[in-house]
Amino acid sequence: MRLAFMGSPDFAVPALRALHGAGHDIVAVYCQPPRPAGRGQKETPCPVHRAALELGLPVRTPARLRRDAAEHAAFAALDLDAAVVAAYGLILPAPMLAAPRRGCLNIHASLLPRWRGAAPIQAAILAGDAESGVTIMQMEEGLDTGPMLLRAAVPIGPRGTTPALHDALAAAGAALILRALAEAPPAVPQPVEGVTYAPKLSKADAGIDWRESAAALDRRVRALNPWPGTVFRQGGEAIRLLAAEPAAGSGPPGTVLDAAPTIACGEGALRLLRLQRPGRGPLPAEAFLRGFPLPPGTVLGNG
Missing domain, CATH: 3.40.50.170 (Formyl transferase, N-terminal domain)
Structure with a gap:
């Protein structure tokens, strides 16, 4: 043909x-x-x-x-x-x-x-x-x-x-x-x-809002990576969250609950699995935390 x-x-x-x-x-x-x-x-x-x-x-x-x-x-x-x-x-x-x-x-x-x-x-x-x-x-x-x-x-x-x-x-x-x-x-x-x-995505869609449920944020991470990505802010940096999964836990949204790290959401909690700082390579959470600690009680910013 x-x-x-x-x-x-x-x-x-x-x-x-x-x-x-x-x-x-x-x-x-x-x-x-x-x-x-x-x-x-x-x-x-x-x-x-x-x-x-x-x-x-x-x-x-x-x-x-x-x-x-x-x-x-x-x-x-x-x-x-x-x-x-x-x-x-x-x-x-x-x-x-x-x-x-x-x-x-x-x-x-x-x-x-x-x-x-x-x-x-x-x-x-x-x-x-x-x-x-x-x-x-x-x-x-x-x-x-x-x-x-x-x-x-x-x-x-x-x-x-x-x-x-x-x-x-x-x-x-x-x-x-x-x-x-x-x-x-x-x-x-x-x-x-x-x-x-399904409207066209833009960089503005990357921001994480910890007030959302853990289930919604989990879907967001799985849907928006690699582009436009999913981002939260901490220590003046925009941190890319590349992989995560829902976990047990509750607290004020954005609060680090444990060393995993597990983050409280609007409903439930999210365990962070893979992250990336600006200008750096992606890392598993354990390796990421060695250079960028997130101690329990820390409150993460929205993206």
């Missing part, structure tokens, strides 16, 4: 590789332009860009699409059977959505209509959902509102993290898009009930 692939982050790479491995004719790969990264701020291509070059596929990196008639015409001239979209990062305008013969198919990392929007993986963990999944959706101009072609559920598990769920959903999406292209299943409208939204 003659395809364009449109994606940027790691999540999209397994699908690109699966389509290429299945023998589809990928005539163009669209992704975000290279951006400065690292200490030297060197222009760095995104993961999909790097994978496409490795596979010998032509890459296009337009900075915008919405009002660019030349880009619309170039896309139409590809004479596509379909376009596959996975976390591309740009909104496709109507002329591009309509250009391929079978339209544009989106690999969305949730069981639609739950968690439309930019951060469905993190939102599912934050909400305590028992499962997430992947939906192959026929794209339209609304935000993740198009009819569904296929869905596959993926369990989250009681200690599920964003990196683990991300990888499971990326693999599931790669398998599911191959089925959607091969089987051409009928499109089913999304239910009008049960719609939820």
Whole structure:
């Protein structure tokens, strides 16, 4: 099948590789332009860009699409059977959505209509959902509102993290898009009930508030690491909390209860397992405390 692939982050790479491995004719790969990264701020291509070059596929990196008639015409001239979209990062305008013969198919990392929007993986963990999944959706101009072609559920598990769920959903999406292209299943409208939204995350979401319950903070740590992370303040420093688990205990929120260290929350307590100071490497709690003591009775600041 003659395809364009449109994606940027790691999540999209397994699908690109699966389509290429299945023998589809990928005539163009669209992704975000290279951006400065690292200490030297060197222009760095995104993961999909790097994978496409490795596979010998032509890459296009337009900075915008919405009002660019030349880009619309170039896309139409590809004479596509379909376009596959996975976390591309740009909104496709109507002329591009309509250009391929079978339209544009989106690999969305949730069981639609739950968690439309930019951060469905993190939102599912934050909400305590028992499962997430992947939906192959026929794209339209609304935000993740198009009819569904296929869905596959993926369990989250009681200690599920964003990196683990991300990888499971990326693999599931790669398998599911191959089925959607091969089987051409009928499109089913999304239910009008049960719609939820997962807004884009920012650095402002990283702050820990010890007044929350231990269960909620545990989900927060598992959902928001590695980015934007979870942070509390102590001794004038912003300390990243990389791993934690609920524990027995109670007290004023933010109070260190024991040497573990276990921290009192608005309800229950949280044992800190892995932490990181600014400019330092991540450490298990025992090693961290040797250089940054948190004696019982200390009250930690919110992030």
